Amino acid sequence: MLTHDQIWAAIDALAENNQLTASGLARNSGLDPTSFNKSKRHTANGRQRWPSTESIAKALRATQVTVSEFFEFAEDAGAPKPVQRKMPDQNYPMPGNQNMPLVGFDQAGAGGFFDAGGFPTAKDCDEISFPTDDQDKVYALEVTGNSMHPLYCEGDVLIIASNASVRKDDRIVFKTTSGKIMAKILARKTAKQIEVHSGQTGEGDTAYPLEEIEWIGRILWASQ
DNA sequence: TTAAGTGTGTTGGACATGAC
DNA sequence: GTCATGTCCAACACACTTAA
Numbered sequence: 001m002l003t004h005d006q007i008w009a010a011i012d013a014l015a016e017n018n019q020l021t022a023s024g025l026a027r028n029s030g031l032d033p034t035s036f037n038k039s040k041r042h043t044a045n046g047r048q049r050w051p052s053t054e055s056i057a058k059a060l061r062a063t064q065v066t067v068s069e070f071f072e073f074a075e076d077a078g079a080p081k082p083v084q085r086k087m088p089d090q091n092y093p094m095p096g097n098q099n100m101p102l103v104g105f106d107q108a109g110a111g112g113f114f115d116a117g118g119f120p121t122a123k124d125c126d127e128i129s130f131p132t133d134d135q136d137k138v139y140a141l142e143v144t145g146n147s148m149h150p151l152y153c154e155g156d157v158l159i160i161a162s163n164a165s166v167r168k169d170d171r172i173v174f175k176t177t178s179g180k181i182m183a184k185i186l187a188r189k190t191a192k193q194i195e196v197h198s199g200q201t202g203e204g205d206t207a208y209p210l211e212e213i214e215w216i217g218r219i220l221w222a223s224q
Numbered sequence: 225t226t227a228a229g230t231g232t233g234t235t236g237g238a239c240a241t242g243a244c
Numbered sequence: 245g246t247c248a249t250g251t252c253c254a255a256c257a258c259a260c261t262t263a264a
Contacts, residue, residue: 023233032251039235040250052249 004048008041010074011051011059018063029058067138102140138162141173143183158183160217171219172196177212183219 015025015036022036034040036059041049060070141158158173166172170186174194184196187205194213195205 021233033233034235034252035250037234043248047248049249055250 004041004050006074007051007056008036008038010070011036011056013073014059014063014065014070017065025059025062029055029062031055031058102142158219160219162215162217166216166218172216173219174208174216175214176208177214 011025012022015022018025018028020028022038023033026035026037027033029035035055036051043049056070060067065073138159138161141160143158160173166186166189171183172186173181173183174196175181182196184206186194187197188195191210193207193209194216195207197205
């Protein structure tokens with residue numbers, strides 16, 4: 001799961017890898033030059049301001065960086081990978097906004113809605129636009145109700161990578177064989193079970209046998 | 225060498241817009 | 245109306261170039 005600092009660090013890294021400042025990246029992306037300025041990352045009263053997915057999408061298009069690479073920037077905040085692409089390259093197709101499935105929570109809990117890898121199979125679900133490439137098995141999950149509380153609330157939209165490997169401290173979404181969908185923080189994964197918690201202090205880990213898990217997806221991004 | 229001009233980047237406030 | 249985010253604007257700092 002990405003934090004406010006990681007997202008902005010990733011944007012800084014994106015700019016740096018293209019020999020740009022935050023202002024230059026915003027301008028090249030077709031945004032106002034001040035959009036990514038440090039002064040716009042918090043409000044006057046200290047509240048965090050987040051870039052919209054649309055702004056990030058424009059920056060990714062401008063720099064020809066995939067969403068996967070962007071998330072790697074975020075996760076490796078402070079130690080960006082040397083990804084530099086000044087000209088379009090057929091080996092690195094320019095990512096555009098792709099329409100990905102937007103799955104409602106009720107749909108997600110229904111049987112037969114996902115393939116074995118945890119990717120939606122239904123063709124009649126809504127879609128959301130997000131920058132990605134063909135290699136990303138990414139979809140959006142809209143939270144309804146309080147089933148994912150306290151991590152997420154009703155109306156939050158989660159971007160899920162269904163084919164991503166998960167590691168300790170990753171925020172994950174998983175479905176049990178009983179049809180229950182949960183968002184948790186991965187505490188431990190063994191050959192037999194996963195141990196998760198919801199981030200609240202004092203709360204112990206809960207273990208789920210792997211045979212009771214249909215699929216696990218890693219939460220890349222949450223619109224909260 | 226130095227002052228003036230220019231371009232770029234940053235900051236902070238105000239306002240616009242869309243969603244709720 | 246409130247909130248979150250984007251845009252506009254003025255002011256300022258800094259680096260670089262150019263001409264005196």
